Amino acid sequence: MLIKNSPAWALPENDVTPEAIYLNRRSFMVSALAASAGVALPGLLAAASVPGKELPSMSRPEMSTSEKLTPYEDVVRYNNFYEFGTGKDDPARYAGEMSVSPWTVKVDGACGRPGTYNLEDLLQPSQYEERIYRLRCVEAWSMVIPWVGVPLAGLLKRFEPASSARYVYFETLHDPEQMRGQRSLFSTIDWPYREGLRVDEAMNELAFLAVGLYGRELPNQNGAPLRLVVPWKYGFKSIKSIVRIRFQEERPKTTWELIAPQEYGFYANVNPEVDHPRWSQKRERRLPSGLLSPNWRETVKFNGYGEQVSHLYKGMDLEKFY
Amino acid sequence: MGMAGAVLNRPRAVRAFKVLVAFMAFLPLAILLSRLVGSGLGPDPGQQITESLGIAAFQLLLATLALTPLKRWTGWVGWLRVRRMLGLFTFFYAVLHLLAFLQFILGWGDVWATFTKRPYIIAGFLAFVLLIPLAVTSTNSMMRRLGRRWKTLHRSVYVIVLLAWVHFFWQARSDIGEMLAYGVVVLVLLVVRVRWSRLLRAGRRGAPSA
Numbered sequence: 001m002l003i004k005n006s007p008a009w010a011l012p013e014n015d016v017t018p019e020a021i022y023l024n025r026r027s028f029m030v031s032a033l034a035a036s037a038g039v040a041l042p043g044l045l046a047a048a049s050v051p052g053k054e055l056p057s058m059s060r061p062e063m064s065t066s067e068k069l070t071p072y073e074d075v076v077r078y079n080n081f082y083e084f085g086t087g088k089d090d091p092a093r094y095a096g097e098m099s100v101s102p103w104t105v106k107v108d109g110a111c112g113r114p115g116t117y118n119l120e121d122l123l124q125p126s127q128y129e130e131r132i133y134r135l136r137c138v139e140a141w142s143m144v145i146p147w148v149g150v151p152l153a154g155l156l157k158r159f160e161p162a163s164s165a166r167y168v169y170f171e172t173l174h175d176p177e178q179m180r181g182q183r184s185l186f187s188t189i190d191w192p193y194r195e196g197l198r199v200d201e202a203m204n205e206l207a208f209l210a211v212g213l214y215g216r217e218l219p220n221q222n223g224a225p226l227r228l229v230v231p232w233k234y235g236f237k238s239i240k241s242i243v244r245i246r247f248q249e250e251r252p253k254t255t256w257e258l259i260a261p262q263e264y265g266f267y268a269n270v271n272p273e274v275d276h277p278r279w280s281q282k283r284e285r286r287l288p289s290g291l292l293s294p295n296w297r298e299t300v301k302f303n304g305y306g307e308q309v310s311h312l313y314k315g316m317d318l319e320k321f322y
Numbered sequence: 323m324g325m326a327g328a329v330l331n332r333p334r335a336v337r338a339f340k341v342l343v344a345f346m347a348f349l350p351l352a353i354l355l356s357r358l359v360g361s362g363l364g365p366d367p368g369q370q371i372t373e374s375l376g377i378a379a380f381q382l383l384l385a386t387l388a389l390t391p392l393k394r395w396t397g398w399v400g401w402l403r404v405r406r407m408l409g410l411f412t413f414f415y416a417v418l419h420l421l422a423f424l425q426f427i428l429g430w431g432d433v434w435a436t437f438t439k440r441p442y443i444i445a446g447f448l449a450f451v452l453l454i455p456l457a458v459t460s461t462n463s464m465m466r467r468l469g470r471r472w473k474t475l476h477r478s479v480y481v482i483v484l485l486a487w488v489h490f491f492w493q494a495r496s497d498i499g500e501m502l503a504y505g506v507v508v509l510v511l512l513v514v515r516v517r518w519s520r521l522l523r524a525g526r527r528g529a530p531s532a
């Protein structure tokens with residue numbers, strides 16, 4: 001794999017935050033830095049008291065942005081996860097009603113090792129990596145999140161995808177008893193939530209399966225226990241709480257595409273040049289965004305990951321394949 | 323209405339009611355400000371503010387439209403004494419909503435494209451534009467000056483409430499429950515009026531011509 005010291009997409013950025021220091025789990029470093037840089041300790045303490053099991057991981061700075069992190073509190077309290085309601089704070093409030101262990105993932109379709117796997121059997125904690133990615137929502141806001149997990153490609157290869165498999169399809173848990181949003185009589189979503197990638201997209205080195213964030217197990221509202229992270233696409237592609245992976249020849253229909261095909265396409269690559277009927281995609285609010293000092297940024301094509309992924313779309317009309 | 327009615331019809335009671343309603347109409351703003359101070363607006367406060375002001379404008383519009391039916395059902399004139407005030411509060415919140423949108427969501431960029439291209443914005447904007455003449459002609463002198471035409475002009479509020487609802491409905495991403503609930507309220511407020519105007523006409527036709 002190509003390893004560079006400072007790839008262009010690791011947009012240089014800003015000062016170190018308490019959260020960034022927190023990431024550096026080597027505690028002597030933390031105290032040394034805190035002492036020398038005069039970093040606020042309350043932030044550190046708050047971060048240290050966050051719930052969830054700690055997940056040791058290898059940090060992958062060459063796969064990470066050095067931009068200022070979105071504070072933990074915002075990452076876990078401001079979510080779109082319609083299985084738990086359409087309000088931004090609904091997931092944080094209600095995702096606790098979902099039980100994430102035991103958890104199984106059904107793998108089927110065009111592959112050599114279909115089956116129903118226990119999550120523990122799919123994951124090797126010793127191989128967890130930490131990657132700091134930008135997350136860009138189609139609603140024109142964005143965050144910077146330190147994920148813990150494994151490259152998607154590695155996991156998919158273990159299922160021995162057939163050469164006929166051109167797409168990978170994913171499904172979120174469908175369980176109205178645990179997911180109150182699925183009980184709504186007025187939802188236009190045909191549950192379960194569905195997503196998909198082309199196999200070459202899925203095998204891209206940036207495509208990631210997260211099991212944690214900020215060095216700990218994923219909170220339910222962020223898609224525990226297993227979620228996709230495809231940072232060059234709008235957030236809705238990064239499907240949460242995955243229970244099914246299928247390899248297939250034909251392109252899967254994805255949830256938002258099914259609801260509003262004129263608004264949401266299969267590819268959903270971040271692209272300031274392709275307008276969305278509701279939101280201008282030229283700019284984004286990097287959260288947290290203040291009232292008096294709104295944190296506007298120009299949106300970058302492929303969310304700044306063009307160097308990694310633009311070759312996947314060579315020759316494609318991105319206005320048409322949005 | 324009896325004893326209670328007699329008490330309620332005293333000027334002081336009506337005045338107290340007005341104060342109460344004014345207080346309630348300020349509540350959405352007060353709550354918003356308190357959340358702002360207490361940083362309870364989350365990481366994207368501009369979006370929250372825009373949304374809250376929009377819903378406040380819409381709710382006040384519905385409240386304004388509920389007053390005439392309430393007067394008919396209860397016979398109490400107090401309802402009508404707060405109608406202009408609530409109408410102006412609707413406009414007040416709509417102005418704040420628009421400004422919040424321009425400042426916090428658009429950042430004053432892409433204004434022309436936004437107001438000509440995005441259907442839900444166009445609906446909201448039309449509702450807003452139609453509110454302006456109603457606010458401008460809400461004074462006593464304007465009412466006098468316009469005479470019968472005042473009433474005709476202010477009937478546009480029925481178009482406004484429909485546009486505002488469409489503006490709201492077109493924002494639904496996947497769950498339309500809330501939009502439908504408000505839709506039922508809008509429908510009821512419009513249907514009762516249609517029924518009265520029918521009854522009135524039937525009554526006039528049936529009345530002995532003197």
Ligand code: HEM
Nearest residue numbers: 369372373376377379380416420423446447449450486490
């Ligand atoms: C002047 C033109 C208007 C513009 C540009 C505008 C724009 C917007 C935008 C962008 C939102 C979405 C906020 C968000 O959730 O991010 C919104 C929501 C809303 N607006 Fe407007 N609006 C306008 C006028 C109005 C008027 C006149 C009313 C009602 C009287 C209204 C009622 C609402 C309601 C009810 C919502 C939904 C709030 C929610 O999601 O709970 N808007 N508007």
